[in-house]
Amino acid sequence: DAGVIQSPRHEVTEMGQEVTLRCKPISGHDYLFWYRQTMMRGLELLIYFNNNVPIDDSGMPEDRFSAKMPNASFSTLKIQPSEPRDSAVYFCASSRGSYNEQFFGPGTRLTVL
Amino acid sequence: AQTVTQSQPEMSVQEAETVTLSCTYDTSESDYYLFWYKQPPSRQMILVIRQEAYKQQNATENRFSVNFQKAAKSFSLKISDSQLGDAAMYFCAYRSAGATNKLIFGTGTLLAVQP
Numbered sequence: 367d368a369g370v371i372q373s374p375r376h377e378v379t380e381m382g383q384e385v386t387l388r389c390k391p392i393s394g395h396d397y398l399f400w401y402r403q404t405m406m407r408g409l410e411l412l413i414y415f416n417n418n419v420p421i422d423d424s425g426m427p428e429d430r431f432s433a434k435m436p437n438a439s440f441s442t443l444k445i446q447p448s449e450p451r452d453s454a455v456y457f458c459a460s461s462r463g464s465y466n467e468q469f470f471g472p473g474t475r476l477t478v479l
Numbered sequence: 480a481q482t483v484t485q486s487q488p489e490m491s492v493q494e495a496e497t498v499t500l501s502c503t504y505d506t507s508e509s510d511y512y513l514f515w516y517k518q519p520p521s522r523q524m525i526l527v528i529r530q531e532a533y534k535q536q537n538a539t540e541n542r543f544s545v546n547f548q549k550a551a552k553s554f555s556l557k558i559s560d561s562q563l564g565d566a567a568m569y570f571c572a573y574r575s576a577g578a579t580n581k582l583i584f585g586t587g588t589l590l591a592v593q594p
Contacts, residue, residue: 397580399580399582401582408584408585408586408587409570409582409584410584411581411582411583414580414581416580421580422579422580422581455522457524459524461580464580465512465576467526467529468526468582470523470524470525472521472522472523473522473523475522
C-alpha cells in the first residue's frame with residue numbers, strides 16, 4: 367500500500383508568493399494532520415481533520431495559513447502571502463481512527479527567500 | 480497544558496552497545512499514550528514504539544524497549560545491540576486519550592552510532 371503522499375518534496379519561493387502544499391492520505395484513513403517542523407519550535411501540530419472536517423486549527427499560526435480537505439483523498443495547506451519565517455518542513459500524517467498510529471508523509475521542505 | 484521534555488540534545492553509542500534516551504512529560508491526565516518516533520536523515524517520521532498509560536507492562540519491539548514510570552512521568556527508550564541504521568533523531572511524543580488527537584512532541588535527541 368502507498369503511504370502518505372506529499373507534494374512537492376521541495377519548494378523554493380519568494381516572499382509574498384502564494385504557496386500550496388498537497389497531501390494524499392492513506393486510503394481508508396479518516397484523520398489527517400498537518401505538522402510543521404522548525405529548528406526553533408520543533409514539531410508542532412497546525413491543524414487536523416476528521417472525515418474531511420477541520421476539528422482543531424488552534425495551531426495555525428495566523429490568517430495567512432489556510433487548510434482544506436475537499437474529499438477523503440486530498441488536502442491542501444496554503445500560505446498566502448508567504449514570509450521567510452514560514453521556511454520549515456511541513457508534514458502531513460493520517461490515521462485510521464483517533465487511537466491508532468499516525469503515519470507520516472515524507473514532508474515538504476519549504477524555503478521562502 | 481501538556482509538555483514533553485527531552486533533556487539530551489545529542490547522544491552517541493558504539494555499534495552493538497546499548498543506549499537509553501530520556502523523556503519526561505507533564506500532564507494532569509490519567510489516561511494517555513506515549514510514543515517514540517525516529518526521524519532518519521530522509522526526514523521520514525517512523526513510529527518506533529507506543530505505550531498506553533493504563534498498561535503497567537513496558538512495551539517492547541525487538542531491540543527497542545521502554546521504561547515507563549507513570550508516577551515519575553518518565554518514558555525512556557532503550558536501544559539494545561545498536562546498529563548503524565539506528566542513527567537518527569528520536570522524538571518522544573504524548574497524546575491524550577480523550578477527544579483530542581494531538582501529538583505533542585519533545586525537542587528530539589540526535590543519536591549517533593559509532594562503528
